[in-house]
Amino acid sequence: xxxxxxxxxxxxxxxxxxxxxxxxxxxxxxxxxxxxxxxxxxxxxxxxxxxxxxxxxxxxxxxxxxxxxxxxxxxxxxxxxxxxxxxxxxxxxxxxxxxxxxxxxxxxxxxxxxxxxxxxxxxxxxxxxxxxxxxxxxxxxxxxxxxxxxxxxxxxxxxxxxxxxxxxxxxxxxxxxxxxxxxxxxxxxxxxxxxxxxxxxxxxxxxxxxxxxxxxxxxxxxxxxxxxxxxxxxxxxxxxxxxxxxxxxxxxxxxxxxxxxxxxxxxxxxxxxxxxxxxxxxxxxxxxxxxxxxxxxxxxxxxxxxxxxxxxxxxxxxxxxxxxxxxxxxxxxxxxxxxxxxxxxxxxxxxxxxxxxxxxxxxxxxxxxxx
Numbered sequence: 001x002x003x004x005x006x007x008x009x010x011x012x013x014x015x016x017x018x019x020x021x022x023x024x025x026x027x028x029x030x031x032x033x034x035x036x037x038x039x040x041x042x043x044x045x046x047x048x049x050x051x052x053x054x055x056x057x058x059x060x061x062x063x064x065x066x067x068x069x070x071x072x073x074x075x076x077x078x079x080x081x082x083x084x085x086x087x088x089x090x091x092x093x094x095x096x097x098x099x100x101x102x103x104x105x106x107x108x109x110x111x112x113x114x115x116x117x118x119x120x121x122x123x124x125x126x127x128x129x130x131x132x133x134x135x136x137x138x139x140x141x142x143x144x145x146x147x148x149x150x151x152x153x154x155x156x157x158x159x160x161x162x163x164x165x166x167x168x169x170x171x172x173x174x175x176x177x178x179x180x181x182x183x184x185x186x187x188x189x190x191x192x193x194x195x196x197x198x199x200x201x202x203x204x205x206x207x208x209x210x211x212x213x214x215x216x217x218x219x220x221x222x223x224x225x226x227x228x229x230x231x232x233x234x235x236x237x238x239x240x241x242x243x244x245x246x247x248x249x250x251x252x253x254x255x256x257x258x259x260x261x262x263x264x265x266x267x268x269x270x271x272x273x274x275x276x277x278x279x280x281x282x283x284x285x286x287x288x289x290x291x292x293x294x295x296x297x298x299x300x301x302x303x304x305x306x307x308x309x310x311x312x313x314x315x316x317x318x319x320x321x322x323x324x325x326x327x328x329x330x331x332x333x334x335x336x337x338x339x340x341x342x343x344x345x346x347x348x349x350x351x352x353x354x355x356x357x358x359x360x361x362x363x364x365x366x367x368x369x370x371x
Contacts, residue, residue: 034303035249035250035304035307036307037248037250037307037310037311037312037317038127038248038307038311039125039126039127039311039316039317039318040125040127041124041125041126044122044123044318045124045244045318045370046079046120046121046370046371047120047243047321047369047370047371048119048120048368048369048371049119049120049121049241049243049260049366049367049368050366050367050368051066051067051116051117051345051365051366052116052117052364052366053066053114053115053347053363053364054112054113054363054364055106055110055114055347055363056363058106058108058110058113059351060349060350060351061106061107061108061350062105062106062108062113062347063104063105063106063333063334063348063349064087064105064345064346064347065101065102065331065334065342065346065347066115066117066345067099067100067101067239067323067324067342067343067344068081068100068102068119068323069081069121069321069322069323070098070100070323071238071321071323071324071325075123075126075279075318076121076122076321076322077121077122078120078121079119079120079121079122080119080120081100082117082118082119083102083115083116083117083118084116085102085113085116086106086111086112086113086114087104087106087110087115089102089104089105089115090102092332094326094330094332097324097329098324099323099324099325099326099329099342100324101331101342102117103331103332103333105333120371121321123243123319123320124318125315125316125317125318126279126314126318127279127311127314128275128278128279128314128315130272130278130314134273134275135274135275135276136273136274136275136276137276138276139273139276140277144234145234148229148234148235148236149233149234149235150229151229152327152328153327153328153338153340154202154205154222154328154340155202155229155327156204156205156226157226157229157230158230159205160208160209161205161208161226161230162230164208164227164230165226165227165228165230165231166231168185168227169181169182169231175272175273176274178228178231178232179228179272179280180313182227182228182231182233183280183282186220186223186282187285187286187300187309189213190214190223192216192220192286192287192289192290193214193215193216194291198216198218198356198357199216199217199218199264199265199266199343200215200216200217200219200220201218201340202219202237203219203340204219204223204226207223208223216283216287217265217266217267217283217287218237218239218266218340218341218343221237221267221268221280221282221283222237222266224268224270224280224283225237225268233270233271235268235269235270235271236269236325237267237325237327237341238268238324239323239325239342239343240264240265240266240267240320240321240322240323241255241260241263241264241265241320241321241323241366242254242255242263243255243257243260243321243370244257244319244368244370246317246319247319248307250292252284252287252291253284253287253288253308254319255319255320257367257368257369257370259365259366260366260367261359261360261365261366262359264343265283265284265320266283266341266343267280267281267283267284267322268282269325279312279314279316281312281316284308285305285309285312288304288305288308289302289305292304292305323342324342326341326342327340327341329341329342334346335348336348336352336353344357345362347362
């Protein structure tokens with residue numbers, strides 16, 4: 001993936017100037033009909049998703065990696081995955097984060113090289129009532145929780161990240177209070193920046209040091225996850241892709257199954273002692289605020305924003321699948337460096353790594369259909 005060039009804002013606010021107050025205090029004057037966003041678990045949906053990569057111009061031996069759904073949870077399960085290719089190909093796993101992929105290798109003289117991966121998954125909405133009595137039936141094992149509080153290359157947990165986490169959670173007592181405070185802090189201070197390529201890079205230290213908290217889902221939800229980890233809360237990004245339109249009419253929370261170009265989206269989870277892994281998505285709140293209407297909505301009290309602001313702390317819609325939760329990804333057989341995350345098809349040859357954010361020149365396509 002190519003680095004994202006962030007435009008630094010002149011006079012960017014220093015850490016102490018970043019507001020910890022939710023944006024709900026800002027007034028909106030435009031009357032808008034009330035919207036609904038109420039994900040409810042209980043109805044499973046089945047999808048077929050296909051990723052096809054075609055290497056248009058061979059320039060030496062080429063390697064391709066395609067993510068395969070690797071989440072087995074109460075909200076998603078994989079029924080099957082199959083692949084075909086005219087290269088040397090197989091399904092591999094990393095053995096650490098549990099993510100899977102199809103790797104294909106092509107010799108320099110390969111003709112019309114391709115790899116196609118099809119998976120069948122079942123998904124459902126998520127929603128947890130965080131005000132209800134404890135709902136955790138089986139606690140997560142201690143090793144997993146330690147793994148999900150560690151620092152990574154893009155998610156350090158010391159320095160300015162820890163200082164920000166301490167500021168955001170000041171006065172919060174319980175793990176739920178801390179998670180809510182960080183969610184509100186991220187929604188209040190980060191914003192969707194359409195000019196960022198792909199889903200962003202998730203370099204939260206640079207974001208905080210520059211005061212430029214504009215980005216996309218891999219930036220904004222990484223900020224949430226990093227701040228949670230720095231505050232002692234296990235948390236993780238869930239890297240995936242939208243598959244279908246939103247049932248609640250939000251165009252920015254939808255995928256076009258005929259062509260999922262640009263539909264990649266990462267969400268987040270935080271582990272709470274009383275509830276287990278809880279769905280979070282402050283990045284989608286920011287996306288609705290910036291893009292759902294022609295006006296940049298800057299209040300969580302706005303009738304378009306309020307339903308998603310409330311609904312995405314503890315829930316999300318099942319029109320999306322998660323590939324994996326991996327950070328610092330070393331692709332088997334790659335001659336390039338580790339990836340911050342693995343959400344897009346990746347390819348490389350002797351000249352280097354292809355641009356995963358440019359599916360037309362890379363020549364890959366992703367489609368889905370509901371069964």
